[in-house]
Amino acid sequence: MRAPTSGPEVAAGDVLLAVENVSLSFGGVKAISDVSLDIRRGEIRAIIGPNGAGKTSMLNVINGFYTPQRGRITFKGQTRSKMRPHDAAEGGIARTFQNVALFRGMTALDNIMTGRTLKMHRGFVWQLLRYGPAMAEEVEHRQKVEEIIDFLKIQDIRRIPVGRLAYGLQKRVELGRALAMEPDLLLLDEPMAGMNLEEKEDMSRYILDVNDHFGTTIALIEHDMGVVMDLSDRVVVLDHGIKIADGTPAEVKNDRAVIDAYLGVAH
Amino acid sequence: MAQNAAGHLHDLADTFPKLLIRNADQFRSKPAMRHKDLGIWFTWSWADMLVEVRNLAVGLSILGLQRGDKIAIIGKNKPRLYWSICAAQALGAVPVPIYADSVADEMAYVLEHAEAKFVLAEDQEQVDKLMSIADRLSHVQMVLYDEPRGLRDYDHGRMKWITEVQKLGADKLAADPGALALWQAEVDKGAASDLSIILYTSGTTGRPKGVMLTNANVMISADNGNKFDKLDENDSVIAYLPIAWVGDHIFSYAQSYMAGYCVSCPEAAETVTEDRREIGTTYAFAPPRIYENLITLTMVRMADAGPIKKKMFEYFIEHARKWGEKILNKQKVPLGARLIYWVGEFLVYGPLKNRYGISKVRIGYTAGEAIGPEIFRFFRSLGINLKQLYGQTEASVYITAQPDGEIYADTVGKPNIDVEVKISPDGEVMFKSPGVFTGYYKDPEKTAETKTPDGWVHTGDAGFIDEKTGHLKIIDRAKDVGKLNDGTIFAPKYIENKLKFYPNIREAVAYGDKRDFVCVMLNIDLTAVSSWAERNDVVYGSYQELANHPRVYELLAGHVAEVNRSLAEEKIMAGAQIRRFLVLHKELDADDGELTRTLKVRRGFIADRYAPLVKALYDGSSEVDISAEVTFEDGRKGMLSARVKIADVQTEPVSRVLEAAE
Numbered sequence: 070m071r072a073p074t075s076g077p078e079v080a081a082g083d084v085l086l087a088v089e090n091v092s093l094s095f096g097g098v099k100a101i102s103d104v105s106l107d108i109r110r111g112e113i114r115a116i117i118g119p120n121g122a123g124k125t126s127m128l129n130v131i132n133g134f135y136t137p138q139r140g141r142i143t144f145k146g147q148t149r150s151k152m153r154p155h156d157a158a159e160g161g162i163a164r165t166f167q168n169v170a171l172f173r174g175m176t177a178l179d180n181i182m183t184g185r186t187l188k189m190h191r192g193f194v195w196q197l198l199r200y201g202p203a204m205a206e207e208v209e210h211r212q213k214v215e216e217i218i219d220f221l222k223i224q225d226i227r228r229i230p231v232g233r234l235a236y237g238l239q240k241r242v243e244l245g246r247a248l249a250m251e252p253d254l255l256l257l258d259e260p261m262a263g264m265n266l267e268e269k270e271d272m273s274r275y276i277l278d279v280n281d282h283f284g285t286t287i288a289l290i291e292h293d294m295g296v297v298m299d300l301s302d303r304v305v306v307l308d309h310g311i312k313i314a315d316g317t318p319a320e321v322k323n324d325r326a327v328i329d330a331y332l333g334v335a336h
Numbered sequence: 337m338a339q340n341a342a343g344h345l346h347d348l349a350d351t352f353p354k355l356l357i358r359n360a361d362q363f364r365s366k367p368a369m370r371h372k373d374l375g376i377w378f379t380w381s382w383a384d385m386l387v388e389v390r391n392l393a394v395g396l397s398i399l400g401l402q403r404g405d406k407i408a409i410i411g412k413n414k415p416r417l418y419w420s421i422c423a424a425q426a427l428g429a430v431p432v433p434i435y436a437d438s439v440a441d442e443m444a445y446v447l448e449h450a451e452a453k454f455v456l457a458e459d460q461e462q463v464d465k466l467m468s469i470a471d472r473l474s475h476v477q478m479v480l481y482d483e484p485r486g487l488r489d490y491d492h493g494r495m496k497w498i499t500e501v502q503k504l505g506a507d508k509l510a511a512d513p514g515a516l517a518l519w520q521a522e523v524d525k526g527a528a529s530d531l532s533i534i535l536y537t538s539g540t541t542g543r544p545k546g547v548m549l550t551n552a553n554v555m556i557s558a559d560n561g562n563k564f565d566k567l568d569e570n571d572s573v574i575a576y577l578p579i580a581w582v583g584d585h586i587f588s589y590a591q592s593y594m595a596g597y598c599v600s601c602p603e604a605a606e607t608v609t610e611d612r613r614e615i616g617t618t619y620a621f622a623p624p625r626i627y628e629n630l631i632t633l634t635m636v637r638m639a640d641a642g643p644i645k646k647k648m649f650e651y652f653i654e655h656a657r658k659w660g661e662k663i664l665n666k667q668k669v670p671l672g673a674r675l676i677y678w679v680g681e682f683l684v685y686g687p688l689k690n691r692y693g694i695s696k697v698r699i700g701y702t703a704g705e706a707i708g709p710e711i712f713r714f715f716r717s718l719g720i721n722l723k724q725l726y727g728q729t730e731a732s733v734y735i736t737a738q739p740d741g742e743i744y745a746d747t748v749g750k751p752n753i754d755v756e757v758k759i760s761p762d763g764e765v766m767f768k769s770p771g772v773f774t775g776y777y778k779d780p781e782k783t784a785e786t787k788t789p790d791g792w793v794h795t796g797d798a799g800f801i802d803e804k805t806g807h808l809k810i811i812d813r814a815k816d817v818g819k820l821n822d823g824t825i826f827a828p829k830y831i832e833n834k835l836k837f838y839p840n841i842r843e844a845v846a847y848g849d850k851r852d853f854v855c856v857m858l859n860i861d862l863t864a865v866s867s868w869a870e871r872n873d874v875v876y877g878s879y880q881e882l883a884n885h886p887r888v889y890e891l892l893a894g895h896v897a898e899v900n901r902s903l904a905e906e907k908i909m910a911g912a913q914i915r916r917f918l919v920l921h922k923e924l925d926a927d928d929g930e931l932t933r934t935l936k937v938r939r940g941f942i943a944d945r946y947a948p949l950v951k952a953l954y955d956g957s958s959e960v961d962i963s964a965e966v967t968f969e970d971g972r973k974g975m976l977s978a979r980v981k982i983a984d985v986q987t988e989p990v991s992r993v994l995e996a997a998e
Contacts, residue, residue, distance in 0.1 A: 218375070224375070281489075
């Protein structure tokens, strides 16, 4: 398989996405206060924190689902105060969701195929006819999707409606759909939530493989501290919407503020 | 026949590479190999495959593989792994396939023992295993791999992607006209008597032994198998069993090269059934448990089906049970029954076979261990020509097989073409054939133990020739066979298997060696017996209570009596009927050491652990108290006490039956 985007030759280093002084509130509730963080090309970046720390809000800001009241987002050198989800997707940001969000009645194959929607060039009528150039295009997309199916080792469930699959497999299909977009930045919202140990180990392997094989930059939110420390290159810790630490897993693990936040010191 | 082995072969094609060249000429564009990848079947004709193998062979010779070198092949069923077998043989090197699931330690032993110079590992998983034992491998010079994923960052000093090796060969052949002649010259040097492959047998005791087979061994055995079942270039198989196992080497390699039929490699281990369905294979091979799984899946699905479907399924399966085998065996069947069977074929049997992917299977084999007669008959009643076979690595597979139309659930068939079988005075099965191995690699002692100077091989299995059918019956491993005090042969596994074929019986442990008579301990199958209990208004509160219920004893006594009747019909076994039995109050469990991890009963351990029970079986008491330690799933231990009843069973009068038989 060919690395679809930033090849492995791109050294982890230059900043792919930067969030500067972002604040987000819902009415009177402050979800994020004045947080800055950056995601470098080729790295696995984790965002952790206790419940209600603002992790998912941060992910939603990054992919444009929420618009922050203050602050700037720079993605691939382009700065904007507002990013719409559609722009984010076209710009190369893909994501998975905390609660699997697939089309349950459709097969695993079709679900992953939907990840190619943005890459389809022929119009609706062409697609409807499935003829000539549209067919050729579909074959090309199918090839890409099959590569992903092979990569994630889900050949045996290709034709099974995802609603009938075990939870761990659904998560894998969802990852497949995100990969089908050939993203520059992959956002994973609690990829291991609700999984058993074996499924967690499998998923960790796939996350590392995606990063290694496709060179995809990954930002993930995760509850399981063990997983985060093993997987990520750098970790940012949020608590009550404030950034309290940022660094390598080893640095973060020994940070006083982080320990307090996790063990629950009175504020 | 055996003496003149080489003369048996085609004059020109007496090695596999020569056969490949012959096939490329004779069958040309007929498919030789298929592989499903990225959801699509890729096909190589015999002509294509010759090019692939030739490129690979030339590439390997550039990298330094020479005549007499060993190349280990580790991985699942993939085209390039099969090609590497032939490519190595073309250079006069010896392929040594290794089980893909062997742990690093076993792998290290085999690689060192075989002195493997090259290793072809399928993927990162296998390469990682090799890395972990690298310091113990003194002969390995080069590691090749088939699946590059994850291996990009590995040190490529002594590693190469097999596709690059093929490219190396292709470039050489394109640039240098002499390379083709050189390849041909290397192939021509091969002879029928050359070592063709070393297959390591996974010994249950001690270290694995390397069985050396020559080209003549493998080719004649494969050819005889083809003749026996009339296999030709229009047949088709799917390769899904371990390539290190002799069965796969014969079915997916040797017989294909000899007959010219196509071998298909599945996309993944989990997709075999689906892939088989797409290909429509005509020749199939599977151990009993695979057939068992298919039936279980069907029954589970049917339990969820609507009432009409269920009724239809039950009616036609019952009809098939009655008439299906007779129709398959081409016996006389009334027209009415035949017509209903046709309707059943359309409504039930056809769709079912299609689901299993075996609609087109002409010949299906089961081997490896005893298959339940019910399971065997189920498939036969659907019109699938499922047969039994008895073979060994040391025989290049074929010892006996069931000829079409002579099928019995409890025999393994008649000696195959060119094979002689005899029973030694102490009851061990021995054979002699052109497929007999030349010896164990670097182990003349073991070779001498197994093979007599005049070419007879000890199988280690106890068996006898059934007088009614002339077929061989295998009763047990010879070392497990004991004797009752009156001298009657006692084969525990044979008796246990007969009992275990009843769905209500989950496990059975038979005792009788150096005793006056045979007794068994039984484990009920909770699923089967509890559903029986529900249907028959038997009330119980726990496993223990159910196991000890008088009506369960009645039920099982009926099964034991039936087993006795069936034992009484066999002259050798008739004296070893079951006199007394008991039902254990707990399930035998690997966590308690009562079963091995592969779920075989540990007879000796159980006898020690339940010594009071064994004593009671033989001292005539009708009840006994027992308490034993149990290990719960979370690792905690507890004591389980119970009062276990012992039941007597009526035995069939031996003398009467024997007289009747004579």
